[in-house]
Amino acid sequence: MDVTTKGIVLKATDYNENDKLILLYSLEYGKITVHAKGIRKGSAKLKFAADQFCFGQYELNKTADRYTLKTCDQLESFYSLREDVVVYYAACAVAECLMNCTEEEQSEPEVFVETLKAFAALTDGVDPLTVVLRYLLGFLKMQGSGLQLDRCAVCGSPVAKGFLDLQHGGVVCEGCRSAESVPVSARTLALCKMAETISYDKLKNLHFTQEALKDALGLFNKYISHVFFPFKSIAELLKL
Numbered sequence: 001m002d003v004t005t006k007g008i009v010l011k012a013t014d015y016n017e018n019d020k021l022i023l024l025y026s027l028e029y030g031k032i033t034v035h036a037k038g039i040r041k042g043s044a045k046l047k048f049a050a051d052q053f054c055f056g057q058y059e060l061n062k063t064a065d066r067y068t069l070k071t072c073d074q075l076e077s078f079y080s081l082r083e084d085v086v087v088y089y090a091a092c093a094v095a096e097c098l099m100n101c102t103e104e105e106q107s108e109p110e111v112f113v114e115t116l117k118a119f120a121a122l123t124d125g126v127d128p129l130t131v132v133l134r135y136l137l138g139f140l141k142m143q144g145s146g147l148q149l150d151r152c153a154v155c156g157s158p159v160a161k162g163f164l165d166l167q168h169g170g171v172v173c174e175g176c177r178s179a180e181s182v183p184v185s186a187r188t189l190a191l192c193k194m195a196e197t198i199s200y201d202k203l204k205n206l207h208f209t210q211e212a213l214k215d216a217l218g219l220f221n222k223y224i225s226h227v228f229f230p231f232k233s234i235a236e237l238l239k240l
């Protein structure tokens with residue numbers, strides 16, 4: 001059966017002599033693996049369809065156990081995401097989120113749209129760390145695993161600064177902290193709260209220091225490592 005879907009390339013790996021396996025985040029089918037036959041041959045016309053972050057309309061042949069690439073109409077190459085190292089790792093963090101934290105063949109249109117918005121913001125020159133923070137906090141919220149940021153996750157009292165508690169999935173107050181709780185400054189907490197709710201078109205108006213953003217991302221990485229897996233790209237972003 002032939003099917004058509006919009007999709008974003010998360011990564012592609014070499015397969016057989018001339019093929020690639022494309023990990024595609026698709027609008028209609030969620031995360032799927034697509035077999036692209038002959039795409040590494042010098043004469044292959046569809047090479048671009050396996051480029052990381054390529055956004056296109058993909059025509060696929062679907063059988064019971066696999067998808068095979070038939071053709072692709074590129075809608076946006078997002079080539080510029082691969083030109084600057086900070087922007088690149090920020091885009092990788094978005095892709096890694098979809099690789100690590102979504103299920104195969106589970107369509108989530110809202111996540112798809114947010115991903116395109118994040119890539120567009122990175123292309124438009126919005127600060128990469130701000131985009132990553134916005135995307136990841138928003139993603140967790142959509143998955144129902146959002147961080148509780150304004151009230152203590154144990155006793156419910158308002159918290160302006162406090163401690164991140166991984167077991168309780170949020171911030172806890174001085175009285176409810178455990179030995180493993182990690183301190184969170186008022187600045188980091190305020191930044192996360194703002195980044196969680198702001199729309200992508202307003203992101204460029206936010207001006208946080210890189211130090212504050214790195215604190216927030218580092219904290220977030222601890223949480224997401226606990227819920228899912230550690231993100232390699234966030235570790236790279238924090239080193240840059």
Ligand SMILES: [Zn+2]
Pocket residue numbers: 152153154155156157172173174175176
């Ligand atoms: Zn408390």
